[in-house]
Amino acid sequence: MVGYSFSAMAQKTNFDKIVQPIDVRAKDYRELLVQLAWLNNPDNENLANAVIIERERIGLEKQNWLNNLTGSFNVNEGNISQQSNSFFPRYNLNITMSVGTLLATPKKVKIAKEQVKMAENKVNQQKLKIRAEVLERYENYLSAIEILTIRTQAVEDMRTLQTLVVQKFEQGLSTVEEYTEALKAYNQAAEAKALAENNVKLTKLMVEEMIGLPLEEIMPVKKFDTTPNPKYTP
Numbered sequence: 001m002v003g004y005s006f007s008a009m010a011q012k013t014n015f016d017k018i019v020q021p022i023d024v025r026a027k028d029y030r031e032l033l034v035q036l037a038w039l040n041n042p043d044n045e046n047l048a049n050a051v052i053i054e055r056e057r058i059g060l061e062k063q064n065w066l067n068n069l070t071g072s073f074n075v076n077e078g079n080i081s082q083q084s085n086s087f088f089p090r091y092n093l094n095i096t097m098s099v100g101t102l103l104a105t106p107k108k109v110k111i112a113k114e115q116v117k118m119a120e121n122k123v124n125q126q127k128l129k130i131r132a133e134v135l136e137r138y139e140n141y142l143s144a145i146e147i148l149t150i151r152t153q154a155v156e157d158m159r160t161l162q163t164l165v166v167q168k169f170e171q172g173l174s175t176v177e178e179y180t181e182a183l184k185a186y187n188q189a190a191e192a193k194a195l196a197e198n199n200v201k202l203t204k205l206m207v208e209e210m211i212g213l214p215l216e217e218i219m220p221v222k223k224f225d226t227t228p229n230p231k232y233t234p
Contacts, residue, residue, distance in 0.1 A: 019127040037134040040212030054116040061108040141203040148196040158186040
């Protein structure tokens, strides 16, 4: 019973939803990224052209039997009937056809149709791949932004802590070890922030590699705010 219910829910994927047609307005940034990644990938055009070629091949296979038709037409000199004194021309028309070719044509057409399906499957597989990859890269980019926000806040926290420790040290209320540890913690936080900034740039480039455009051209790219409470704002 469970297996029956599972089978009843199974359905074919609508690949126009995996990659929406270019003439359909994207409902959000993610769908727009998918559309652009599909549009600006040269391999996709090759796959689409392969489908067109295979469809044309069906027509060629349907007409291929005509290439094996041979005909001859002879016009001989006429005879004059001795009885009726009438003129009777003689015409010879011959048409020959390969039976083997005729019988093979339906099978060749069927094969051509299957090749069309195979070409279309390659296109659909590419749609799945493009969608998954560009969305994964975009999510990595968003995660990198969040991590940078956290790292930036950590730097501000360490800077505040370091300032307090320095003040206490100058007043003789903290030790050299405490001062050193505060400075070390701040440097580590600053280093982590620098790495996070670099990761934002790299993940942004990874998205742009797929869509073929700078993100600034299609959406407000989040920029870093250096105010006392740093955060990314559109």
